[in-house]
Amino acid sequence: SMGLLTGKYTPGTQPASDDVRGVNSPQWMKYFQGGKPSAAWLAKMEAVxxxxxxxxxxxxxxxxxxxxxxxxxxxxxxxxxxxxxxxxxxxxxxxxxxxxxxxxxxxxxxxxxxxxx
Structure with missing residues (x-):
């Protein structure tokens, strides 16, 4: 869950630019968008x-x-x-x-x- 399940990342969190979750994250990265946690995935992880x-x-x-x-x-x-x-x-x-x-x-x-x- 890339840190989303544990609560390590919140809506205001921005990983470092060299982090796979950062601004330059790969196109396939659905958990983070534009270097910030995806609101949809944060909601899913909260429910889980x-x-x-x-x-x-x-x-x-x-x-x-x-x-x-x-x-x-x-x-x-x-x-x-x-x-x-x-x-x-x-x-x-x-x-x-x-x-x-x-x-x-x-x-x-x-x-x-x-x-x-």
Missing amino acids: REILTSNGRTLAQGALAWLWARSAQTIPIPGFRTEAQVEENCGAMHFGPLTAAQMAEIRQILSADEHDL
Whole structure:
């Protein structure tokens, strides 16, 4: 999500010009336009963030739940730098994968056209 899901980039954020998200971003870059986050993708990521953090999950736990829900054979290997991050990642097991309904809602959000938002 190029930093949009975590909230790193907001409507007023402008990445450095040499950043792939910057003013000279490639034509295929739909998440950033003219060096600024796309309003449509910011709205999509906010809606996805709400689903991922439902039921008391943190965003990291929600991301792991999304991965688990994609396939029973998927085994995410999350990174960490601190003991707190290890505990947060392990806490994701308490919640389990996202439900089929949550996955369908995320798919619908991500496939929505800009004028549908």
